[in-house]
Amino acid sequence: MNNGLKSVIAKAEELSAIAEPLRFIPGMGPVSVAMLLAEMPKLGPMTATEAAAMTGLAPMAHDSGAMRGKRVISGGRRSLRHVLFQAGLAAACHNPVLKAVAKRMKERGKPHKLVIVAIARRLITIANAILKTGVPWRISSAA
Template sequence: MMEKTMVIGIDVSRDWLDGFGLSGLERFRLANSAEGHKELILMIRQMSGPVHVGFEATGGQEWALWAALVEAGISTRQLPPAQIKAFAMSRGTRAKTDRIDAELIARFMLFRPEAGRTLPSDNLRILRTLTTRRAQIVDMRKRLSMQIAARQKQGISADVEDMDDVLKALLDTQIGDIESRIESVIAQEETTAVKANLLRSIPGIGPVSAAMLIAEMPELGRMTSGEAAAMTGLAPVPHDSGVMRGRRAIAGGRRALRRVLFQAALAAAYHNPMLKPVAQRLKERGKPHKLVIIAIARRLIAIANAILKTGETWRHQPGG
């Protein structure tokens, strides 16, 4: 007779781990610290049978716990907040507390045991840190450029203009340095390097978008095209009720990744021989520019998923 798996959901905050174990409907609260993590691991090891732990992605507050659990050999998954929220709505749960969230996470894991992702390798974690940092600095440079443009319209002194130039040059240098480090990290691991070469073979996907796809979406190549679109927030979500048919809109997904895919789609709409005609047809039908780019981005992620799945570089098929 197989032992029953114990499912534990944990709501992770800066200071606390609020947990809920389904088997005995037990609740617990531990500190989100090295000592709290050790206490949790000890508690899990005292349980009979296999244990499966899950928690939401919380912007990095769960990473130390995640690494400690995996190092201890405990099955652990990070779960998408959007899926937990949708599950809560399906159950009619409106209240929100740490304890309720922990129970929801545990019950969601029982409902969808395959959901979520396992801890990335050290190489991928470094890559993700670098791509996130690059995105932050690029955003800073964009805001600075907008401020410079606004000041130029108003008329600015030479001193202020020089300060702006120095700051922009500093940001440019930091972005260049990070991109060099990203290239180095990708080259260090054969699997990552192969993925990068496959992705870069697709017209429209450059070094930055390839690195983001590898770092933020390690599941790519092991899912359906629909799942890939949903994970990036590019799948149209219906808003229907009864006989009423609302507009389809994209929602959820990994925002930073979606931004990079939009940039890649802009390039693909003009330079990818397979996607350029698609963009032209959509424009001829009077579709708005944003809708065209979303459609191209959705096809682009489907192509990337298929290429990583087959392990073959992109080849344009005439008439495809």
């Protein structure tokens, strides 16, 4: 076996080891985890704010004209943001911690898309924390 193939196999095993704890987060499916690892190879050492900004889920201020006081998401990696939005939809229904967060936000009258983006941002924060600390997902860990 040549050295190139050995390095590819080693890299695949390393990515598999990184992906394993992320699969236990309710709402994160195999596509979400694969996109996260492909688009954000440095996930773990970065801060939660950096991770949210890199995915394009951080609120950006546009305080001029008609948008004064409004925040929008933009920038970052667009394809990853789209996948995490779908993961946020799933997590809002199937993740017990994030389901409660989504319910509270809806009760306060927040728009549906804002709720899902907030859940997606929390998902990326949870994934970053899991990779940073090495502690697997537990319901009490995200509360």
